[in-house]
Amino acid sequence: MPNATAFEQKKQFLFLFLCGLFLTNALIAEIIGVKIFSVEALLGASPAQLPLFGTKLDFNMSAGVVNWPIVFITSDIINEYFGKKGVRRISYLTAIFIAYMYIAIYSTTSLPPAKFWLEINSKDSFGNAMNIDGAFNAIFRQGLGIMIGSIVAFLIGQVLDVTIFSWLRRRTGSKHIWLRATGSTLFSQLIDSFVVIFIAFYLFGNWSVAQVMQVGSINYIYKGCVALLTTPVLYVAHYLIDRYLGKENAHQLANDAAASSFTTM
Template sequence: MSTNSTFEQKKQFLFLFLCGLFLTNALIAEIIGVKIFSVEALLGTAPAQLPLFGTKLDFNMSAGVVNWPVVFITSDIINEYFGKKGVRRISYLTAIFIAYMYIAIYATTSLPPAQFWLEVNSKDSLGNAMNIDGAFNAIFRQGLGIMIGSIIAFLIGQILDVTIFSWLRRRTGSKHIWLRATGSTLFSQLIDSFVVIFIAFYVFGNWSMTQVAQVGSINYIYKGVVALLMTPILYVAHYLIDQYLGKENAHQMANEAAAASFTAV
């Protein structure tokens, strides 16, 4: 097998692996996002009580934030080596799969439960009465507004991220990976953090704009901090890709991806 053929196989595998990582974490984030957890309780600290928009807020976050940072950093890596076209392909495909997932969940929660399943799960671990079918539906069946808001926010966030990343890549060249990756994420998530809540809970729900601003601000603060903390991981990923593809080949891919993105801007 020729050296060029081996490189092409490695390149294809890398793209498939990154797309799989991107897609899997996006879908998991959507599924687990229904759970709200306390960041302060996780860290063992007192409630933050941040004064925002006339009230004091704590860091109560959707569990989906655990996986979304992986999506952000994977998006930047795909952009670095496969350009805007590669990111847009997987972003549109992921949006379609998210919509498909919600349809499948709605169909599943509409199925009549088996009586024995209800009986053997009639009590929780503490012996309290429980309706397992009601719990299943409450966890997995999210509202139409959340679904629409999530998909729209995801696509807007990804389009902004890839555009800003390419804009910064044009001005920084191959240097300052942290700047284009973190900068694009911070800006795109500023929009994403408010769009999903605005559509899901203001347009389709009964939240006020003040509540949207409050919760959106908390979400963005968290995402911004995580984006900064994950910067070293980006450099580790680049190092591993250089080792896998060969440093010269990896740099050539990055330059070609950048050139293709510049012509598309």
């Protein structure tokens, strides 16, 4: 059955592509997540200074938010076409790779720096004295708390996302893609946004609870807005997958995924 074989090959490639996109962006987000950037400075605006949690709140976010929207979208697409089992499989695998990545990176901070490397990087681009090995260690040794926080928050968020997505899929059928995708993301990221920062920067860092609530709130507002704004991307992705697999095959794959998710609810 050449047609069936061709479909299976396309289905396998689609799953591998989506998993690769999911895993790559999750790892990148974890690596760059140690940096906190100012949205106001990025836009050339003054600090917002919004009153919240007993202090003035500026729009400061983890740089990891740049890549996480791709992870959200990819997770929903995998859930749509490969069910809860597919999402959980790549989620658990990603958590293992995140842990491996941090262990590998963290171990390099104990390596003795080469003398010439310290000398040629003794000053920054502004001419200020700099210890590049100290800077390297200061950045990546934040990784232990971030690793633990990220893995815990990531797994909680993914389990919540896939569960809510499947629950909404069961009640809406093949309609209202935006509802199950956006609804599951908004709920799961409410937990994820605060758990990762609390563990990484409060339990393992020196942040106050107020700072955790500030940055967590801003991150969640950002993720919520992105979830809403990227809804058209989901429809484009569905259209492209319909074209790639064939509309009937794509719909059958989605129905099979939904049926398998319902049996494991």
